[in-house]
Amino acid sequence: MKNCIFVLCAFVLSLTAGAQNQNGYMKYSLSLEGENAEMMAAAMPTNMELFFGHNKSLLRMSGGMASMLFGDILSDNAKPDTAYMIMHPRQLVYLMPADKKTETPAKTDLTVTTEKTGKTEKISGYNAEEYKITTTSNNKTVTHYLWASKDIKMPKPEAAANGSQFGAMFGYKIEGFPVRYQIPVNEGGLNITTTVTLIEYNQKEQPKSLFEVPAKYKREIFSPEKLMR
Numbered sequence: 001m002k003n004c005i006f007v008l009c010a011f012v013l014s015l016t017a018g019a020q021n022q023n024g025y026m027k028y029s030l031s032l033e034g035e036n037a038e039m040m041a042a043a044m045p046t047n048m049e050l051f052f053g054h055n056k057s058l059l060r061m062s063g064g065m066a067s068m069l070f071g072d073i074l075s076d077n078a079k080p081d082t083a084y085m086i087m088h089p090r091q092l093v094y095l096m097p098a099d100k101k102t103e104t105p106a107k108t109d110l111t112v113t114t115e116k117t118g119k120t121e122k123i124s125g126y127n128a129e130e131y132k133i134t135t136t137s138n139n140k141t142v143t144h145y146l147w148a149s150k151d152i153k154m155p156k157p158e159a160a161a162n163g164s165q166f167g168a169m170f171g172y173k174i175e176g177f178p179v180r181y182q183i184p185v186n187e188g189g190l191n192i193t194t195t196v197t198l199i200e201y202n203q204k205e206q207p208k209s210l211f212e213v214p215a216k217y218k219r220e221i222f223s224p225e226k227l228m229r
Contacts, residue, residue, distance in 0.1 A: 034192030
């Protein structure tokens with residue numbers, strides 16, 4: 001469950017990584033289907049809100065156990081090596097530094113292919129095209145589906161074509177902005193599909209205070225074990 005939520009967080013936060021001077025708000029809904037989906041639904045959030053402005057992004061989850069475990073996740077586009085997990089009820093901030101051991105990336109057998117399926121759909125009022133994204137690593141192939149709309153104008157991250165899964169989504173083969181993403185989950189006996197769908201978007205300026213780490217909160221270095229305290 002944790003791994004799936006981290007993937008979702010990484011995906012949603014990556015959406016505004018190229019928006020240096022933009023302000024706005026996005027809200028995504030989450031739904032699950034497949035074998036034992038009800039079991040995982042109790043833990044997963046039902047909505048993910050993304051606030052962005054002042055070259056920063058704040059991700060907030062609601063519903064499910066995840067909203068209590070993860071708090072608000074704050075990232076700074078000018079400081080990509082660090083993020084913060086803000087736990088307001090506990091007045092605690094987890095510092096989430098990047099793993100310095102990966103400064104020199106190890107060779108990987110990851111291959112990614114991205115192609116249009118030719119299908120189109122209107123999602124939340126936006127015209128969208130469907131893409132099939134296939135990733136292969138360690139002899140395991142996973143197929144994702146993403147719908148992108150040219151109606152939303154958002155700059156792509158500079159590191160789009162970095163060979164990663166999310167890099168492929170923002171690569172030159174993707175035309176437009178992701179408005180729906182389907183993630184297959186095959187772990188812990190689960191065989192389900194998680195669908196993330198954009199349900200609200202605006203370009204309103206966000207208050208600067210929203211992206212500030214509370215000075216009075218206690219700070220700790222993050223580790224996954226601390227989520228189960």
